[in-house]
Amino acid sequence: MxxxxxxxxxxxxxxxxxxxxxxxxxxxxxxxxxxxxxxxxxxxxxxxxxxxxxxxxxxxxxxxxxxxxxxxxxxxxxxxxxxxxxxxxxxxxxxxxxxxxxxxxxxxxxxxxxxxxxxxxxxxxxxxxxxxxxxxxxxxxxxxxxxxxxEIDGDCKLLDKRLHSSGGGGEQLSFRDRRELRPSHFVSLLRQAVKSVRSFVRLLVDEMESEDWDLDAAAASIQPGVSFWERNHICFAFESFLCREMFDCFDRPCFSDENAAEKEDRRREFFERFTELKSSRPADYLNRKPKSKFAEFCKAKYLRVIHPKMEASLFGNLNQRSLVSSGVMPENAFFATFCEMAKRVWMLHCLAFALDPDVAVFRVSNGSRFSEVYMESVNDEAFDASPEPVVAFTVVPGFRVASVVVQSQVYLK
Structure with a gap:
């Protein structure tokens, strides 16, 4: 088992x-x-x-x-x-x-x-x-x-050269009578006027430099408290001074408070003054008509723009000032350049009062916010520092011609 x-x-x-x-x-x-x-x-x-x-x-x-x-x-x-x-x-x-x-x-x-x-x-x-x-x-x-x-830029430059060339006075302003006047004629002549102002600024600055002027101090006396983006921007201060003086009372007939005629008569009168002067050299016209409104304008503006101390420094005496005060027009390059500038501003003034409707002038207040509608900057550097720059001072006044706004040229902070 x-x-x-x-x-x-x-x-x-x-x-x-x-x-x-x-x-x-x-x-x-x-x-x-x-x-x-x-x-x-x-x-x-x-x-x-x-x-x-x-x-x-x-x-x-x-x-x-x-x-x-x-x-x-x-x-x-x-x-x-x-x-x-x-x-x-x-x-x-x-x-x-x-x-x-x-x-x-x-x-x-x-x-x-x-x-x-x-x-x-x-x-x-x-x-x-x-x-x-x-x-x-x-x-x-x-x-x-x-x-x-x-190609377009070349065409624009060619057209701009044809339109705004200052050679030969006002021949580029092609119209036969007052009824053919257009805002574009005013804009064209304004550019010529600004160009002549800048030519006189260059001459004036050259004369001041030759006499060892302190240009920075001179610019600061015109536009106190302004810091310029670049050293050569001080020329805008001198340009602003000249435009301020030359365009002062621009909206008054003959730059004065004289009694104005009826608008239609006044437009005809200023158109005749414009036509009479546009094809003449300033010196020739002043010699022919030393008592004309244009001669009075040149005299008044010269005495305002060129201070006695400046004239004494530049020329060593006040002889030129004395001649102008007595109604005699000096024959030298400095005064000839001034008269060319005065002619452009005077012609612009006459054209403004010949146009229908009237031309309005405006300046931009210092400290205003920049507006592309009413302003054009002469120094684009300000846009790199701020998207909304403000105005330091007006260089060239702006104008309104009918519905057309001609931008004021401004220097930005």
Missing amino acids: DSVTPKKSRLARTFAKVLHEDIRKAKSREKTKKDRDKAAGEAFVAKLFAGLSSIKASYAQLQYAQSPYDADGIQSADRTIVAELKKLSELRQRFLKKELGEASPATALLVAEAQEQSSVVKMYEITSRKLDSQVKLKESEILFLKEKLA
């Missing part, structure tokens, strides 16, 4: 061992199958994404080949899209039939990932070429626009 029991025990252990080994092998096979199915599923998904990426890249190539038109590129992209759609259709059928198995899932996965990356690179290359083409197109447009701008 006892001898039978050990035999049964050994048999049971052997049977248990065999059973355990079978279970272990079954679990191993099951795990291997799960791993294979998982790998097959990953390979399947990778193929799916690779196909979609390939279609996306081919569609990008198709779009790129449209413009400029590339028949070969379009056909190649079309064939690739059709082939990839067929592959996707096959993948769909395999998925529905649950036939996702691969002979070598790992290899299939790597191939699919490589294909997807290749498609992504291809798409970026196409996008890069497309952007390069757009850049070249924009560069061509920029070059064309630059050439067009240069």
Whole structure:
């Protein structure tokens, strides 16, 4: 009895061992199958994404080949899209039939990932070429626009030269009678007047420098408390002084408080004065008509603009001032340049009173906020320091001619 029991025990252990080994092998096979199915599923998904990426890249190539038109590129992209759609259709059928198995899932996965990356690179290359083409197109447009701008700029300079050339007096103001006057005539003559003011400023500054004047102190006495952006900007202070004096009482007939005639008679009278002076040299006109309104204007403005101390410093005496006060016009380059400036301002004044409707003059108050509608800056540096610069002083007054606003030229803080 006892001898039978050990035999049964050994048999049971052997049977248990065999059973355990079978279970272990079954679990191993099951795990291997799960791993294979998982790998097959990953390979399947990778193929799916690779196909979609390939279609996306081919569609990008198709779009790129449209413009400029590339028949070969379009056909190649079309064939690739059709082939990839067929592959996707096959993948769909395999998925529905649950036939996702691969002979070598790992290899299939790597191939699919490589294909997807290749498609992504291809798409970026196409996008890069497309952007390069757009850049070249924009560069061509920029070059064309630059050439067009240069052409227009040249035309503008030519027109400006024809319109605003000061040579020969007022011949560029082409009209036969007062009824042909336009605001554009006033604007044209104003530019000539400002140009003549600046010519006299240059002459005056040269004379002051030759006599060792302290130009900074002189500019500070005209525009106290103003810090100039650049050293040569002090000329704007002298220009502002001259414009202030020369255009003072501009809106009064003959720059005075004399009784004005009826508007129509007054317009006719000032147009005649304008026509009479525009083709004459100032010196010749003053010699012919030393008692004229223009002669009175030159005398009054010279005595206001050129201070006795300045004249004594520049010329060593007051002889010129005495001659002007007595009605005699000196014959020298300094006074001739002054008279040329005075002629432009006087002609502008006569034209203003000959126009219908009347011309209004305005100045900008110091400290005012800059407005592009009513102002033009003579120093653009101020815009770099502040988006809303303010006015330091008026250089040239502004005008309103009918509905036209001629901007006041201002120096900005």
